[in-house]
Amino acid sequence: MDRRLLLYGTILTLLASSFLSEIHSASFKIVNKCRRTIWPGLLSGANTPQLPTTGFSLRSGKSKTVSIPKYWSGRIWGRTLCGEDSTGKFSCMTADCGSGKVECAGGGAKPPATLAEFTLNGAGGLDFYDVSLVDGYNLPMLVVPRGGTGGGCSATGCLVDLNGACPSALRVARENGRGTVACRSACEAFADPRFCCSEAYSTPDTCGPSIYSLFFKYACPRAYSYAYDDKTSTYTCASADYMIIFCPSPYTSQKLLGARKDGAQLPLVNKTTMYMASQHASSSGLVQMQFIAAIFLFWLLIQPL
Numbered sequence: 001m002d003r004r005l006l007l008y009g010t011i012l013t014l015l016a017s018s019f020l021s022e023i024h025s026a027s028f029k030i031v032n033k034c035r036r037t038i039w040p041g042l043l044s045g046a047n048t049p050q051l052p053t054t055g056f057s058l059r060s061g062k063s064k065t066v067s068i069p070k071y072w073s074g075r076i077w078g079r080t081l082c083g084e085d086s087t088g089k090f091s092c093m094t095a096d097c098g099s100g101k102v103e104c105a106g107g108g109a110k111p112p113a114t115l116a117e118f119t120l121n122g123a124g125g126l127d128f129y130d131v132s133l134v135d136g137y138n139l140p141m142l143v144v145p146r147g148g149t150g151g152g153c154s155a156t157g158c159l160v161d162l163n164g165a166c167p168s169a170l171r172v173a174r175e176n177g178r179g180t181v182a183c184r185s186a187c188e189a190f191a192d193p194r195f196c197c198s199e200a201y202s203t204p205d206t207c208g209p210s211i212y213s214l215f216f217k218y219a220c221p222r223a224y225s226y227a228y229d230d231k232t233s234t235y236t237c238a239s240a241d242y243m244i245i246f247c248p249s250p251y252t253s254q255k256l257l258g259a260r261k262d263g264a265q266l267p268l269v270n271k272t273t274m275y276m277a278s279q280h281a282s283s284s285g286l287v288q289m290q291f292i293a294a295i296f297l298f299w300l301l302i303q304p305l
Contacts, residue, residue, distance in 0.1 A: 031246065037058065041095065048073050078138070112182040116131050129156070170183050
C-alpha cells in the first residue's frame with residue numbers, strides 16, 4: 001500500500017512538473033537608463049491576447065519586470081516627451097500609441113519608433129527576436145537574453161543616439177523647432193514604394209537597401225534597417241528571459257558582449273558612429289555631413305557594376 005502511494009505521488013509530481021513547465025512564462029526586465037522618464041508600450045501580435053500591462057511610466061534609473069506568456073508574440077517600444085492636456089488626455093511626442101491613456105490597450109507605436117520584436121517558442125522551440133528601425137528611430141535600445149539554453153542567444157539593438165545625426169529630410173523636431181526628437185524612415189518621409197518595399201518593390205529581389213536605410217545600418221549593424229534585412233537582424237534563443245534596456249551605454253554594453261563571446265557576426269555598434277553621435281551637440285552640422293558622406297560611400301561600394 002505504501003509503495004502504491006509513493007508511486008502515485010511520484011506520478012502526480014511528474015505530471016505537475018510537466019504542466020508547470022508548459023505554462024512557464026518568460027521574464028522581461030525593462031530598464032530605463034535614459035536621463036528622463038520614458039513610457040514603455042507593449043503590443044501583442046495577431047492571435048495573441050493583450051498583456052495585462054500594455055503601457056506604464058518608467059523613471060530614469062528604474063526598471064520593471066513583466067511576466068510574458070510562453071507563446072507570446074509582439075513588440076515593445078519607448079514613448080518620450082509625454083503628458084496630459086487640460087482634458088486629461090495622455091499623449092506623447094514620439095511613439096504615441098493613440099489610446100489617450102498611459103496604457104496602450106491594443107494601440108501600436110506611431111512612427112518613428114525603435115521597436116523590439118519577439119516571437120516566443122516559435123519554430124524548433126526557439127524564440128525569435130530583433131530590434132527594428134524599419135519604422136524609424138526614437139531611442140537607443142538593447143535586448144539581452146539571459147539564461148538561454150539553445151540558439152545563438154546574442155544581444156541585439158541600436159546603442160547609438162541617432163537623432164543628432166539624422167538626415168534633415170528625416171528629422172522630427174520639437175514643436176518649437178529646437179532639437180530633433182526622432183528620425184523617420186524614408187518610407188514614412190517620402191511614401192515612395194522603393195523605400196517602403198511595396199507595390200512593384202514588394203519582394204527581396206526588387207527591394208534592397210537604400211542610402212537612407214544604410215544610415216541606420218551603418219550605425220547599428222545588428223538592427224533591422226529595411227523590410228528584407230532578415231539575414232543580419234533576426235536572432236534566436238531558447239528558454240530565455242530578456243532584458244530590454246533603453247539608452248544603454250555603448251561602451252559598457254560592448255564590454256559586456258566581449259565577456260559573453262556571443263559569436264554574432266556583426267558588431268553590436270559601429271564605434272565610429274558612437275564617437276560622431278557623441279559630438280553632435282557641439283557640431284551637429286559637420287557631424288551630419290561626415291556621417292552621410294560615409295554612408296554614401298558605402299552605398300556606392302555595394303552597387304552592382
